[in-house]
Amino acid sequence: MAQGDTELEARLEEQDEFEPSEEFVAQANVSDSDIYDEFEENWPVCWERAADLLDWDEEYDEVLDDSNPPFYEWFTGGELNACYNCVDRHVENGDKNRVAIKWEGEHGETRTYTYQDLYREVNEFAAALRDLGVEEDDVVTLYMPMVPELPIAMLACARIGAPHNVVFAGFSAEALATRMNAADSRFLVTCDGYYRRGDPLDHLDKTNEGLDSVDHGVDATVVVDRLGDDGFGHDLKGNQHDWDDLLDEQGGERVEPVERDAEDMLFLMYTSGTTGQPKGVKHTTGGYLSYATWTSHAVLDIEQEDTYWCSADIGWITGHSYIVYGPLALGSTTVMYEGTPDFPNRDRMWDIVEKYAVDIFYTAPTAIRAFMKWGSKYPASRDLSSLRLLGTVGEPINPRAWKWYYEHIGNEDCPVVDTWWQTETGGMMITTLPGVKNMKPGSAGPPLPGIDAQIVDTNGDEVKPGRAGYLTVNKPWPGMLRTLYNNDERYISEYWEEYSDTDSDDPDDWVYFPEDGAKVDEDDYITVLGRVDDVINVSGHRLGTMEIESAIVGVEGVAEAAVVGGNHEVKGEAVYAYVITEDGYEEGDDLRARIIEGVEDAIGPIARPEQVVFTPELPKTRSGKIMRRLLEDVANGAELGNTSTLRNPEIVGEIEAKVRAQS
Numbered sequence: 001m002a003q004g005d006t007e008l009e010a011r012l013e014e015q016d017e018f019e020p021s022e023e024f025v026a027q028a029n030v031s032d033s034d035i036y037d038e039f040e041e042n043w044p045v046c047w048e049r050a051a052d053l054l055d056w057d058e059e060y061d062e063v064l065d066d067s068n069p070p071f072y073e074w075f076t077g078g079e080l081n082a083c084y085n086c087v088d089r090h091v092e093n094g095d096k097n098r099v100a101i102k103w104e105g106e107h108g109e110t111r112t113y114t115y116q117d118l119y120r121e122v123n124e125f126a127a128a129l130r131d132l133g134v135e136e137d138d139v140v141t142l143y144m145p146m147v148p149e150l151p152i153a154m155l156a157c158a159r160i161g162a163p164h165n166v167v168f169a170g171f172s173a174e175a176l177a178t179r180m181n182a183a184d185s186r187f188l189v190t191c192d193g194y195y196r197r198g199d200p201l202d203h204l205d206k207t208n209e210g211l212d213s214v215d216h217g218v219d220a221t222v223v224v225d226r227l228g229d230d231g232f233g234h235d236l237k238g239n240q241h242d243w244d245d246l247l248d249e250q251g252g253e254r255v256e257p258v259e260r261d262a263e264d265m266l267f268l269m270y271t272s273g274t275t276g277q278p279k280g281v282k283h284t285t286g287g288y289l290s291y292a293t294w295t296s297h298a299v300l301d302i303e304q305e306d307t308y309w310c311s312a313d314i315g316w317i318t319g320h321s322y323i324v325y326g327p328l329a330l331g332s333t334t335v336m337y338e339g340t341p342d343f344p345n346r347d348r349m350w351d352i353v354e355k356y357a358v359d360i361f362y363t364a365p366t367a368i369r370a371f372m373k374w375g376s377k378y379p380a381s382r383d384l385s386s387l388r389l390l391g392t393v394g395e396p397i398n399p400r401a402w403k404w405y406y407e408h409i410g411n412e413d414c415p416v417v418d419t420w421w422q423t424e425t426g427g428m429m430i431t432t433l434p435g436v437k438n439m440k441p442g443s444a445g446p447p448l449p450g451i452d453a454q455i456v457d458t459n460g461d462e463v464k465p466g467r468a469g470y471l472t473v474n475k476p477w478p479g480m481l482r483t484l485y486n487n488d489e490r491y492i493s494e495y496w497e498e499y500s501d502t503d504s505d506d507p508d509d510w511v512y513f514p515e516d517g518a519k520v521d522e523d524d525y526i527t528v529l530g531r532v533d534d535v536i537n538v539s540g541h542r543l544g545t546m547e548i549e550s551a552i553v554g555v556e557g558v559a560e561a562a563v564v565g566g567n568h569e570v571k572g573e574a575v576y577a578y579v580i581t582e583d584g585y586e587e588g589d590d591l592r593a594r595i596i597e598g599v600e601d602a603i604g605p606i607a608r609p610e611q612v613v614f615t616p617e618l619p620k621t622r623s624g625k626i627m628r629r630l631l632e633d634v635a636n637g638a639e640l641g642n643t644s645t646l647r648n649p650e651i652v653g654e655i656e657a658k659v660r661a662q663s
């Protein structure tokens with residue numbers, strides 16, 4: 001590392017607040033700080049500002065109907081079509097030749113869809129779906145990897161008013177069947193396969209296995225041919241159709257977008273299930289689309305001219321809101337990448353940013369930590385000067401990783417938005433407005449305008465700044481889930497019961513509980529500490545695992561850490577830390593001692609790890625979240641829980657052996 005770099009690192013390490021550049025503020029979509037007050041004073045009418053970003057077929061009568069909490073309705077009486085808003089209106093407005101989707105396959109092949117191309121294919125596929133018997137309100141399951149046919153299918157469903165139910169392609173046959181059964185879905189769009197690290201994967205085989213377990217039978221399956229000659233030679237069965245054949249048959253067919261009620265379901269999305277049984281989150285047409293579009297505009301600062309890249313998978317809510325619906329509703333160019341970040345090389349992401357001159361980049365802390373582990377030479381070898389804004393979502397981001405991202409990807413020029421939200425919230429809830437607020441690494445920021453979030457204790461009373469408590473949301477918002485599919489009871493027990501007076505029909509008595517722990521500072525900046533079930537009780541002290549992890553990742557040489565509680569005779573629970581080292585640093589007693597010191601300095605001796613276990617990987621779900629439950633089993637020498645949703649199940653045995661060797 002050059003001398004100058006070391007000085008820069010030292011300066012960045014000291015700094016805990018960052019201002020957006022004047023240049024950024026001058027061009028930002030939202031730069032007036034009055035917006036917070038305006039929203040508060042005019043609530044809920046303020047939300048017209050979000051709805052105004054869309055074209056409505058029928059004006060709504062009322063912004064919010066809160067007469068039956070927590071079953072809130074937004075923009076009631078309004079009618080619109082999500083596909084029309086994401087496609088047709090741009091074609092009609094003279095932007096038909098603008099690029100809508102830039103797709104890059106793992107092998108480097110590219111496909112470009114203008115809004116006109118998108119319009120044509122979406123119409124043809126919508127017509128094909130109708131011919132296959134799909135009617136308005138039928139749930140269509142999409143079990144597809146990152147190919148352009150996925151957003152095309154989503155938009156085609158939206159066009160004919162058939163809610164989609166996207167199942168992440170990495171999920172198992174069983175997960176597909178569970179979600180199709182739960183959603184009563186008789187139609188499926190899938191793919192023959194896709195590429196991972198250069199090799200073709202057989203996806204249709206897994207699909208067929210899943211279909212065997214769908215209880216109610218399936219009317220039709222559409223199969224995209226992604227692999228061509230690399231395919232596995234499956235013959236399509238009687239009710240299975242080839243995507244290209246279907247489109248050829250339609251040859252330029254057009255389908256009128258169906259006028260959907262604002263409250264009609266746009267899609268279902270089963271949450272990843274990090275915490276148990278998947279929940280069928282229901283999102284609606286008017287509220288969800290307004291909210292995804294508004295936050296894309298205000299937080300991601302997307303303008304029509306922008307090339308924007310969110311590196312998530314469309315199989316997660318992040319991809320729904322911020323690869324497909326938000327950016328396309330705004331008429332910008334959205335980039336889609338099929339493959340992994342280190343194939344064929346560790347500079348793949350930066351290669352894509354350079355090649356397409358990406359303006360805005362949105363990713364997850366787990367990816368940032370991997371980039372950091374690989375080292376800054378990879379981004380340094382590429383021209384990233386097109387970037388204007390960076391974002392992160394999915395987990396708390398440690399200040400050190402935040403600063404690495406800010407420095408090595410953003411060149412200290414791009415604001416970083418750390419966005420807290422959930423599948424259930426539909427869009428971002430807590431983060432800085434990049435043209436208005438300063439950033440504080442490690443803290444997501446204040447609640448967005450119109451969002452009323454508070455940190456409370458177990459009684460629901462607001463806790464003092466600096467103290468850990470429970471995150472709650474006191475007012476509804478347009479992007480919120482409306483219920484859990486076919487399960488109003490679980491909707492209430494899962495999200496509302498904890499802090500609401502469930503007998504009351506006064507909306508003020510209803511409080512949404514996202515099940516995350518958090519703390520707030522004097523400036524109303526919220527640091528989300530993680531799930532409330534990720535708490536360790538050491539000698540009666542409740543310690544958030546995230547806080548300890550953050551302290552460990554703050555130690556030089558540590559790339560990533562996971563902390564869990566293991567049973568302890570005296571303390572009740574003890575802290576177990578699993579640590580991945582940064583490339584170029586050695587595992588061993590020296591680093592172990594520095595880690596323990598780092599935790600003691602940051603939190604106190606009470607949080608001192610009982611064991612520090614070095615490991616090359618951590619068990620992660622397919623969306624990249626650490627599966628702490630399994631690490632807990634390891635710490636306790638208990639029988640291992642279900643590992644079926646893990647991306648790397650083999651690592652658990654390795655970690656187990658190491659823990660046994662150390663204790």
Ligand code: ATP
Nearest residue numbers: 271272273274275394395396419420421422423528
């Ligand atoms: P499940 O609810 O099925 O167990 P999940 O909660 O992982 O799965 P998501 O809805 O994708 O599914 O993730 C939302 C959660 O991710 C939040 O509740 C929070 O715990 C975490 N999260 C997301 N963004 C942030 C962020 N910027 N800072 C801190 N935590 C975040």
Ligand code: MG
Nearest residue numbers: 271275422423
């Ligand atoms: Mg969750």
